[in-house]
Amino acid sequence: MTTIEQRATQRSQSEPRRRSGKRPVWMETPGPLVQAAKAVALGISLLLVIIPFWSVLATSLADQQTINSSGGGMVMWPHGFSLNAYSAVLSGGVVTRAMVISILITAVGTFVSLATTAGLAYWLSRPGAAGAKPMLLLVLGAVLFTPGLIPSYLVVKEFQLLDNYASLILPVMVNAFNVIVMRAFFQQLPQELFESAAIDGASSATILFRLVLPLSKAVLAVIGLFYAVSYWNAFFNAMLYIQTTDKWPLALVLRTFVVNQSAIGGDQVGSGEALPPQLPMQMSILVIAILPILLVYPFLQRHFAKGVMIGAVKG
Template sequence: MRRTPLERIEYAIIVTTLLAMVVVMLQPILNLVAVSFSDPSRVAGKSGLDIWPSGFSLDVWMLLLQHPNVQRGILNSIFITATATFIGVVGTALMAWGLSRPNLPGRRIIFLLVLVTIVFEPGIIPDYFLMKRMGLLDSYWSVILYKAVNAWYLIILVRFFEEIPEELLEAAELDGANAFQIFFQVVLPLAKPALATIALFYLVFHWNEFFRAMIYLNDQTKYPLQVVLRQFVVEGDKLAIVGADNAANNIGVAQINLKALKAGMIIITILPILAIYPLILKFFTKGTMSGALKG
């Protein structure tokens, strides 16, 4: 259909606005990339608006990726995030499916208790003493099990499950499917868009978690990448990346600009999320009944 002059103007305004937003959001990331790949001797003269490297050098990336603290941080973050996301998605899906059933005994009371945890969320001190009493301090599980089932995500998934037509469930039951078969073979395939969304929420939440990791974990070899990043970038602890000496590195740290090191470290922490998001994005546009009814 041909657009009217007014619709063309509206379309141009929308596209221009969206492109401007993309530029505003991408510019800081491109600047960090440019700084991290620039020649170390030319980094000091780069401004916050530059998006092209000054020269080209991999010294920063070689230093970061070879450093034990960064390597351990990446592995710790991957383990914590993957395990916590799996537990969160499975636990949220099971609980949401139960709460979405109108014949569940005590459904309203359970829902009320879930809402209470949102309004009156316990603080860090009760959480700390709970982890201590359970013997989870200085353990990966103290970070993994924190908010294993997020109340907000639970409510989102409950509303999604409630949209599944009862006719489909009744048809599966008439075909001889039991409760587990209905959940795993009918409900979960229909819930792929919602599960992907919840998985992305859990993944981003646990990947970016650093505050409780700093409190619950005393062993620095268990620190996730975000804690290493905070030590170096926010607290200015150069030893977190540079180390007490250069024995473990083939590159002279004195020749590496700390501004470039910080830029490279930030890129390393945000790169996994940027890489995973497009893979999950395709599920966002699918509806509840996508693929449910076939001729």
């Protein structure tokens, strides 16, 4: 056997098994036992997620007799359904006003945060942009070191933002982590497209609004959902900066009612009907607070599934 034949034989023996048509182990179809185990694990995980939500919804719809029979605790299936808790919560006007305030804060805050985050991330993603490196160091420093409670309060007070809705948006307008994620996404876009647009005379603003943002719907949907959820659920800043109770957002109203056991509804429900038990009223406010996010998420799910993979795959 010649030297060339020996080398060919050694090379053929060292070839990966994929040439024989066999796929890697992790790509093989699992057996029935493995599939059954996955189905059981998925079913258990699904139940662990659904059961608490169902218990909250069922308790909010339970009548007085069901609550009394359960010992005043949570119920899984009410014997009689009643909307008195929702009527009592919404009739007082406090929850309705707080919901409108939360919707406005979430809408304005999400728009402002997305605009500033996209602009800052685009600037940091441009090669050779003036001052980009020092600003990137500041952004990374903001991820590692968060401001303290007292300095944040003093800054808000110095700018005369106390008891103002701007205090719920401006201090948290830009999230450093979201900036880094969006910058990484912008850097993965084809740079040749931007270079050709610049050669044709397009300005940086034109490239951002005409090219970058239309190609970045996935990351905008993900970051926008993160901002919207944080604005909707935020209550601590409102508790610090908003002194007027009529300006409280829904999250703070919910926290006050659940923790401090404060009354929200009126003294009567309808005409002459007593207030429902306190627990169904608490759960009804919780359902009202969860519902808007549940309604918005299906419209963003298509982009969200793609956006969460940002930076996970190279090439």
